[in-house]
Amino acid sequence: MKLFQRLIPLVSVALIVGACGTEPDGQSSATTGQSPSASSQVSAPSEVAVQEDLTFGMPFEVASLDPHRMNEETAVIALGNVYDTLVQIDPADPTKIIGRLATSWKINDDSTVFTLTIRDDAKFTTGNPVTADDVKFSLDRLWNLQASPSFILEGMQSVEVVDPQTVTITLAAPDAPFLSKLAFTMVAIVDSKVAKEHGAVSDETAVDQDKAEEFFNTTSIGSGAFTLASYAPNQELILNRNPDYWGGGPYVNRVIMKDVPESTVQRQLLERGEIDIAWSLDFETAKSLAGRSGMNVEFVPSINTLYMFFTAKPSVSNPISKSEVRRAIQRAINYDDVLALLDGHGRRPPTTIPAGVFGADTVEPVQENLDEARSLLAAAGYPDGFTVDVQYPELVRFNIDYTLIMTKIQADLQRIGIKLNLQPVAGTVFLDNYRAGNLAMGIGNWAPDYVDPDDWTGPFWSSKVNFLTKRTGYSNAEVDRLHSASIATPDQEERRAIYKQLQEIFLQDAAYFTVIQPDFILASATRVENYRIIYELRQVDFSTIKLK
Amino acid sequence: MLQYIARRVILSIPLILGVTLVAFLVTNLIPGDPMVRLLGEKTAENPVAVAAYAKKWGFDQPLPMRYLVYLKNLSQGDLGQSIETERPVLEDIREFFPATVELTIGAIGLAVLLGVPLGILAAVRRDSWIDHLARFLSLIGSSVPVFWLALIAIELLFVQLRLAPAPGRLATGMEPPDRITGLYTLDSLLTLRFDVFWSALAHLALPSMVLGASVLGLVSRMVRGSLLEVLNADYVRTARAKGLTERRVIVSHALRNALIPTVTVLGIVFAQLMAGAVLTETTFAWPGLGRYAARAAIGLDFSAIMGVSLLVGSLFVAVNLLVDVSYGLLDPRIRLS
Numbered sequence: 106m107k108l109f110q111r112l113i114p115l116v117s118v119a120l121i122v123g124a125c126g127t128e129p130d131g132q133s134s135a136t137t138g139q140s141p142s143a144s145s146q147v148s149a150p151s152e153v154a155v156q157e158d159l160t161f162g163m164p165f166e167v168a169s170l171d172p173h174r175m176n177e178e179t180a181v182i183a184l185g186n187v188y189d190t191l192v193q194i195d196p197a198d199p200t201k202i203i204g205r206l207a208t209s210w211k212i213n214d215d216s217t218v219f220t221l222t223i224r225d226d227a228k229f230t231t232g233n234p235v236t237a238d239d240v241k242f243s244l245d246r247l248w249n250l251q252a253s254p255s256f257i258l259e260g261m262q263s264v265e266v267v268d269p270q271t272v273t274i275t276l277a278a279p280d281a282p283f284l285s286k287l288a289f290t291m292v293a294i295v296d297s298k299v300a301k302e303h304g305a306v307s308d309e310t311a312v313d314q315d316k317a318e319e320f321f322n323t324t325s326i327g328s329g330a331f332t333l334a335s336y337a338p339n340q341e342l343i344l345n346r347n348p349d350y351w352g353g354g355p356y357v358n359r360v361i362m363k364d365v366p367e368s369t370v371q372r373q374l375l376e377r378g379e380i381d382i383a384w385s386l387d388f389e390t391a392k393s394l395a396g397r398s399g400m401n402v403e404f405v406p407s408i409n410t411l412y413m414f415f416t417a418k419p420s421v422s423n424p425i426s427k428s429e430v431r432r433a434i435q436r437a438i439n440y441d442d443v444l445a446l447l448d449g450h451g452r453r454p455p456t457t458i459p460a461g462v463f464g465a466d467t468v469e470p471v472q473e474n475l476d477e478a479r480s481l482l483a484a485a486g487y488p489d490g491f492t493v494d495v496q497y498p499e500l501v502r503f504n505i506d507y508t509l510i511m512t513k514i515q516a517d518l519q520r521i522g523i524k525l526n527l528q529p530v531a532g533t534v535f536l537d538n539y540r541a542g543n544l545a546m547g548i549g550n551w552a553p554d555y556v557d558p559d560d561w562t563g564p565f566w567s568s569k570v571n572f573l574t575k576r577t578g579y580s581n582a583e584v585d586r587l588h589s590a591s592i593a594t595p596d597q598e599e600r601r602a603i604y605k606q607l608q609e610i611f612l613q614d615a616a617y618f619t620v621i622q623p624d625f626i627l628a629s630a631t632r633v634e635n636y637r638i639i640y641e642l643r644q645v646d647f648s649t650i651k652l653k
Numbered sequence: 654m655l656q657y658i659a660r661r662v663i664l665s666i667p668l669i670l671g672v673t674l675v676a677f678l679v680t681n682l683i684p685g686d687p688m689v690r691l692l693g694e695k696t697a698e699n700p701v702a703v704a705a706y707a708k709k710w711g712f713d714q715p716l717p718m719r720y721l722v723y724l725k726n727l728s729q730g731d732l733g734q735s736i737e738t739e740r741p742v743l744e745d746i747r748e749f750f751p752a753t754v755e756l757t758i759g760a761i762g763l764a765v766l767l768g769v770p771l772g773i774l775a776a777v778r779r780d781s782w783i784d785h786l787a788r789f790l791s792l793i794g795s796s797v798p799v800f801w802l803a804l805i806a807i808e809l810l811f812v813q814l815r816l817a818p819a820p821g822r823l824a825t826g827m828e829p830p831d832r833i834t835g836l837y838t839l840d841s842l843l844t845l846r847f848d849v850f851w852s853a854l855a856h857l858a859l860p861s862m863v864l865g866a867s868v869l870g871l872v873s874r875m876v877r878g879s880l881l882e883v884l885n886a887d888y889v890r891t892a893r894a895k896g897l898t899e900r901r902v903i904v905s906h907a908l909r910n911a912l913i914p915t916v917t918v919l920g921i922v923f924a925q926l927m928a929g930a931v932l933t934e935t936t937f938a939w940p941g942l943g944r945y946a947a948r949a950a951i952g953l954d955f956s957a958i959m960g961v962s963l964l965v966g967s968l969f970v971a972v973n974l975l976v977d978v979s980y981g982l983l984d985p986r987i988r989l990s
Binding site: 251339340359361365369374377533536554 | 684685686689690691692693694695696698699701702705706708709736737738739745748749804807808811812815819820821822823825826828829935936937938940944945951953
């Protein structure tokens, strides 16, 4: 077992894959949406001057290259450029949904029927046109594979082909944010004809009858700006330019994604011009690079969050199960110091809904206030504080070391008499205990799956959705009622009012709160133009990137 | 001799079975749910998906049953499917192991090429500057953390002096040679792709040096120590008395005997490095077995952990056997029976 001793502590690979959500959406409100065809993306695919290769360095995370099975970062970034989705998040305003393969849509009054019109000029790289049949096949397959990304279509009842360019999606219950879920990379539209020829299945039997994964691992059958050229595990993934792309561009000839596990080595490669983009520099490395000639380092707002969670079960921890104690903890943390751990590159929203997401700004964040914290503790019957065991995973997430954050919080809470008995454990152990509902309090992370406040409301607070509440035992009938109302109404003003009410309860109950919303670090050579993270977090649009 | 080898091979079978059993128990008893890893936290809340995948991956069977199924598959050469890469473990090992073999050969090759002469010189010119230099080098090699050394080497030789190519196995975007052995240097020669050969060789140099540094110190100290010991032996005095040149005395008489402990140690180091040098591989973006094993351990990837344990167990058995056999070659007085 010598092997494991050496291995286990080694790589702090982010273990917790997949807790995700996305967000924006201010816009699903209207019953009709329109693709802003004025955007540069939809300019006619006239002659494009083909440029050199773009190289992109990141620690590889790939399990599958099947767009309906994948959920790892590298695969998602790569294939987001290979397969188109129906809609996308507006790069200019992440609270808006704009069209991609869909040119327009209609949503019925109670947000249960979504009718989308598919553009008629999009073709797969196989030569077949993109039709409503392909959309139906792709959505059905994603759901019926019951694989890691399938959850995004939870609640989808049926997909009907109305005519070759029109498709109707019917949901079991009202879900206004559903449109924004269609921007999720894995709601990828594949060529159904070719997929079926290679063993792809979309009906209920897909979970064990679908045999197309191997095919998808070596080939691509999308309509996106690039095609999958080759993949060598832990080495390189190469995308070739699709010269017939319907959306204009792409400009670079190939995108070569290189596996570079170490942040420092990413910096070194960037400095020497071996790579054009370094995906995951840590804050310290980014700081050392900022301002150097030939380098662009930008800190851009993300909607990733690190949050604290608390049990509502007295059997797990009597003090923590009292909301006064949780509010006291929330007021005993010095958030400026936390932000300083990130060199100031982050934000803090009032509740679990990240800053910048629709509805988040309807209430004000809680400030550090030790007197108030002490009186809250006294009101809960713990004037002298208490001691509590806190397990946390030894991870680095969003470039933040959990150990640093937890020791900081430990020191802060000490000031009001709460002693945290910190117990660092492996990520898998932590997740097991968290899922089993055994933890009094702790720290977790959340990256969006869809950009709507619902992604930080339903899974966190609603005991009907019962995702995190299953772990914390939290339940509040009023929250459940408001949450149901929030996804049933397409009216934005109405939704805003509901989120204000919800967030006021969140502040009062304090079952979770956001500790920090760290910025994302964009680092590239200055010859790279138009590099940005578009739509939701894990998408980078290579089709708009130009080299100077 | 052949009989001896055959007996050793047969005796190693229960040993390797034992390795599989221990690996199986440990990977199954440590906490952590592989289904969450496989399905993601959200889909893992869906009972339909969990049941379907438990069936697919065999998690619905009781533990002893799963072990028996594993052994049965193993007897047919099937190592199972990796959760992390969703490919057969055998295919993964075929993909990643050659990279580690190439790196290990490079590292040990460099260490022996430099370490043996250095050790000899240090012994012959004891307490001279070269002896001090050898001691200094071995101290550095064995005490400096390898990831630090790797980062410094990359900063100096790649970023600043531009002597070494970027981390990785080949130049960016270069197509790997057709797979024959999986060793890029060898395959590129066999397929006459000399540009690939030079690229592969150049990319191999720096990680080999870094990984070889710790071995170098070990080799030179071992050679020096054992050579000093035999230089005082009677037969060396006899050789000198016969009027042989000092060179002949050392190379033909003393060194052969002095190499025995070095070979033993090298064998063990070789097997250890073959198991994958995780830190070196990670820093140099080297797609080797070490990183694969590390990912498997973190991801509770049972089949992959079992596959790697089996491979590494077999390697140690094989290397020990080879070392024992080589004793006979180095010292004809040693008879294997």
